[in-house]
Amino acid sequence: MSMPSKRHVPLLLGSGKSVAVSHGKDKKVTLSLTSMIDMFTILLVFLLKSYSTDGQLVTVSDQLILPKARVEKKVELKLDIQVNNSFIVVDGDPIVAVTDDLLNSGNSIPELVTRLRDHMEYSRLTRGTLNEEDTKINIQGDVGIPAILLQRVMASCSEAGYVGQNLAVIKEEPAEGGEV
Amino acid sequence: MAKAVSGRSRTGKHLEEIDLLPIMNLFCCIIPFLLMSASFLEVVVIEMAQTEGISTSGAGATANLMRSEEDRLQPKIIITDEELFIGTVSGSAHVCYALETELNGEMIITFPWDSLTVAITEVHDILTEAYPQIEFHKITILTVEETRYDNIIQAIDIAIAAGFDQPGLQVAPTASVTSAMRGGGN
Numbered sequence: 001m002s003m004p005s006k007r008h009v010p011l012l013l014g015s016g017k018s019v020a021v022s023h024g025k026d027k028k029v030t031l032s033l034t035s036m037i038d039m040f041t042i043l044l045v046f047l048l049k050s051y052s053t054d055g056q057l058v059t060v061s062d063q064l065i066l067p068k069a070r071v072e073k074k075v076e077l078k079l080d081i082q083v084n085n086s087f088i089v090v091d092g093d094p095i096v097a098v099t100d101d102l103l104n105s106g107n108s109i110p111e112l113v114t115r116l117r118d119h120m121e122y123s124r125l126t127r128g129t130l131n132e133e134d135t136k137i138n139i140q141g142d143v144g145i146p147a148i149l150l151q152r153v154m155a156s157c158s159e160a161g162y163v164g165q166n167l168a169v170i171k172e173e174p175a176e177g178g179e180v
Numbered sequence: 181m182a183k184a185v186s187g188r189s190r191t192g193k194h195l196e197e198i199d200l201l202p203i204m205n206l207f208c209c210i211i212p213f214l215l216m217s218a219s220f221l222e223v224v225v226i227e228m229a230q231t232e233g234i235s236t237s238g239a240g241a242t243a244n245l246m247r248s249e250e251d252r253l254q255p256k257i258i259i260t261d262e263e264l265f266i267g268t269v270s271g272s273a274h275v276c277y278a279l280e281t282e283l284n285g286e287m288i289i290t291f292p293w294d295s296l297t298v299a300i301t302e303v304h305d306i307l308t309e310a311y312p313q314i315e316f317h318k319i320t321i322l323t324v325e326e327t328r329y330d331n332i333i334q335a336i337d338i339a340i341a342a343g344f345d346q347p348g349l350q351v352a353p354t355a356s357v358t359s360a361m362r363g364g365g366n
Contacts, residue, residue, distance in 0.1 A: 033200040033201070033204060034200070036204070037200055037203060037204065037207070040204070040207040040211065041207075044207065044210060044211060044214070047211065047214035047215060048214065050214075050218035050219060050220060051214055051217050051218055058223045060221075060223065066223070067329060067330040067333040067334070068333075069224070069333055069336070069337040069340075070337055070341060071224050071225070071226050071337065071340055072224060073224055073225050073226070073227065074224060074225075075223045075224060075225050076225075103325075138225060141329045142329065143328065143329055143330040144288075144328060144329065144330075145328075145329045146325060146326050146327065146328065146329070147323045147324065147325055147326070147327040147329070147332055147349075147351045148325035148326075148351050150329055150332070150349070150351075151349060151350075151351035154228070154349065158230060163230060164227070165227075165228045166225035166226065166228070167225060167226040167228060167333065167336075168224075168225055169223070169224060169225070169226060169333055169337075170221055170223060170224075171221075171222040171224045
């Protein structure tokens with residue numbers, strides 16, 4: 001077996017020792033793994049802290065930016081409404097385009113009410129009965145939507161039978177020192 | 181040079197080294213798994229109390245305001261384009277003025293939220309002291325139609341932190357909110 005050239009110093013990591021042998025002289029170069037182990041340990045602790053067994057229950061659309069809040073209540077898997085300044089999306093389907101008329105008139109939004117009622121009826125048919133948990137809905141609103149749009153969406157949910165309305169937000173960690 | 185205490189080290193003996201490669205291998209397996217399972221942005225929810233609608237003309241909003249006035253002890257955070265108030269049984273009190281700031285090249289309205297934190301905590305303490313038999317959980321966020329969603333969420337978040345954990349939302353035309361304010365006293 002020929003020896004490697006000077007330029008190619010093999011790392012014999014698989015042999016049980018972190019040693020590189022240079023050609024020519026019998027000089028052994030040791031690769032110190034201690035600092036790498038240190039780094040990995042720090043990384044491991046950080047990742048263990050961020051580890052979530054729940055997974056991502058809610059898919060946040062890239063079309064909207066959720067506001068931040070310090071509340072603690074965990075999100076549950078419910079029907080999702082995403083609201084931004086262009087569209088109202090229910091369960092991934094765009095239902096209504098946000099226009100000036102929509103921001104100026106009325107209470108609930110008829111198209112949205114119809115879609116939500118259909119969904120509730122479908123749930124009733126598939127499960128046989130509905131409990132209180134089935135009447136909850138998650139609303140993801142963009143930071144920039146006006147209050148009237150949010151209010152109309154919430155009124156539509158109420159009219160369709162979704163009485164429990166949860167506003168999805170990004171959890172904001174409290175400031176150091178417990179500042180409120 | 182101090183002599184080794186154990187007596188095992190003798191001149192000419194080689195140093196034992198811990199083999200770190202199995203640990204490295206373990207880390208290389210664990211870290212990608214944890215990276216996939218980690219959630220860096222946690223989505224949480226704010227549970228809202230039942231909302232009430234308004235009509236085009238604003239008449240419904242006025243009716244809603246009147247109804248909310250019937251629930252005398254329930255405080256309200258009132259957000260307008262220019263000011264922020266807290267409405268209580270004894271009337272409404274000015275909290276702070278709106279600030280105009282630039283965000284992504286767009287001028288937006290925000291508020292100095294520390295003022296609201298102080299005021300709402302004070303209101304909660306006063307109510308709890310005056311009516312010890314009542315547990316105060318409900319609060320109404322009464323706002324004009326143009327208020328940004330992040331301002332509403334900020335107000336709700338502060339109210340929840342102060343102990344009002346059942347927030348409701350009412351939206352009314354500016355004129356209705358203003359008239360409600362005028363009728364509220366100081």
